[in-house]
Amino acid sequence: MPKHLEKLSFKNPIYVLAPLAGYTDLPFRSVVKKFGADLTVSEMLSSNALVHGSKKTLHMIQKSPLEEPYSVQIAGAEVDVIRRAVEILNDEIGIDIIDLNCGCPVPKVVGHGSGSSLLLNLPLMGGIIRTIKDTSNKSMTSVKIRLGFEKKNHIEIAKMVEDSGADFIAVHGRTRAGKFKAAVDYDAIREIKEALSIPVIANGDIDSFEKAKWVLEHTGADGIMIGRGAVGAPWIFHQLKNGSQEIDKNIKHEIIMEHFDKMVEFYGLQGIPMFRKHTHTYSKGYRGASVLRNDVNRITNPSEYRGLIDEFFKNNEILV
Ligand SMILES: Cc1cc2nc3c(=O)[nH]c(=O)nc-3n(C[C@H](O)[C@H](O)[C@H](O)COP(=O)(O)O)c2cc1C
Numbered sequence: 001m002p003k004h005l006e007k008l009s010f011k012n013p014i015y016v017l018a019p020l021a022g023y024t025d026l027p028f029r030s031v032v033k034k035f036g037a038d039l040t041v042s043e044m045l046s047s048n049a050l051v052h053g054s055k056k057t058l059h060m061i062q063k064s065p066l067e068e069p070y071s072v073q074i075a076g077a078e079v080d081v082i083r084r085a086v087e088i089l090n091d092e093i094g095i096d097i098i099d100l101n102c103g104c105p106v107p108k109v110v111g112h113g114s115g116s117s118l119l120l121n122l123p124l125m126g127g128i129i130r131t132i133k134d135t136s137n138k139s140m141t142s143v144k145i146r147l148g149f150e151k152k153n154h155i156e157i158a159k160m161v162e163d164s165g166a167d168f169i170a171v172h173g174r175t176r177a178g179k180f181k182a183a184v185d186y187d188a189i190r191e192i193k194e195a196l197s198i199p200v201i202a203n204g205d206i207d208s209f210e211k212a213k214w215v216l217e218h219t220g221a222d223g224i225m226i227g228r229g230a231v232g233a234p235w236i237f238h239q240l241k242n243g244s245q246e247i248d249k250n251i252k253h254e255i256i257m258e259h260f261d262k263m264v265e266f267y268g269l270q271g272i273p274m275f276r277k278h279t280h281t282y283s284k285g286y287r288g289a290s291v292l293r294n295d296v297n298r299i300t301n302p303s304e305y306r307g308l309i310d311e312f313f314k315n316n317e318i319l320v
Pocket residue numbers: 018019020021022023043044073101102103104144172180203204205206225226227228229
């Protein structure tokens with residue numbers, strides 16, 4: 001096994017950044033990676049868009065040099081389109097894993113039969129996984145699922161994933177009906193772990209060292225995946241792994257500026273409006289946050305924006 005894939009032997013639990021469309025792009029993933037995320041995953045890419053040569057989608061595949069290993073997530077509902085999408089990814093170097101999205105609850109995605117819709121048609125889901133496995137020249141194939149569509153049938157889903165050749169599985173412990181709010185069913189994740197031989201990664205509402213430790217113990221999972229807990233706090237991976245509570249204000253300042261710079265580098269001027277939502281989450285709990293948010297909402301000039309957030313995060317403290 002190549003050295004950069006050692007973590008994927010799952011000898012020790014791994015810490016994974018969840019794919020979050022609109023958030024976990026290259027700039028965000030590269031700052032998260034600095035704090036010890038073992039695996040980073042691209043935002044979900046539409047297999048149709050890939051096959052149609054969408055420039056935006058191809059841009060989304062790019063990875064930061066730090067991202068080793070790197071996973072690209074695809075969504076789709078047609079075996080032939082998936083096969084062609086994987087053939088396109090085969091020409092892209094630096095990708096280690098192709099992940100299939102079987103969890104997205106968004107109506108636009110579900111309406112196309114993709115994402116969590118695949119949980120309603122397990123033979124099709126299995127056929128798609130098998131197609132990825134057989135077509136891909138990458139080291140691994142993985143699948144991200146929910147526990148069911150309306151009701152839980154998590155064991156049946158997970159067994160189909162395993163039997164179709166996936167190398168590991170990530171489980172968001174809710175059904176599609178549970179959206180992002182229902183209580184996460186960690187018992188169901190444990191049941192999947194007990195039923196499968198492939199590694200299982202637990203996902204859902206993990207946002208502290210204590211919670212991460214508890215989820216790993218309770219589910220027996222081979223890793224944990226963190227999504228929303230990392231938004232506005234890319235340093236969470238350091239905290240989750242080491243149990244340290246606070247990150248130094250100066251380190252936060254430095255990383256926020258690095259994130260901003262990478263956004264402008266990656267997206268050009270388009271990066272400015274895209275960074276607003278990050279500014280909002282980074283400034284949560286800071287004195288003067290609402291004034292800052294109003295200010296950045298009207299700024300379009302990169303150096304003006306940079307100067308403002310530089311001053312703000314250099315000088316302000318979180319109110320406890
Ligand atoms: C804004 C947003 C975007 C998301 N985008 C994706 C995606 O592209 N692919 C995917 O598999 N899951 C996606 N998810 C689901 C997350 O990966 C994760 O399963 C879910 O948020 C639960 O984990 P968390 O509580 O740690 O956030 C998204 C979730 C949110 C909130």
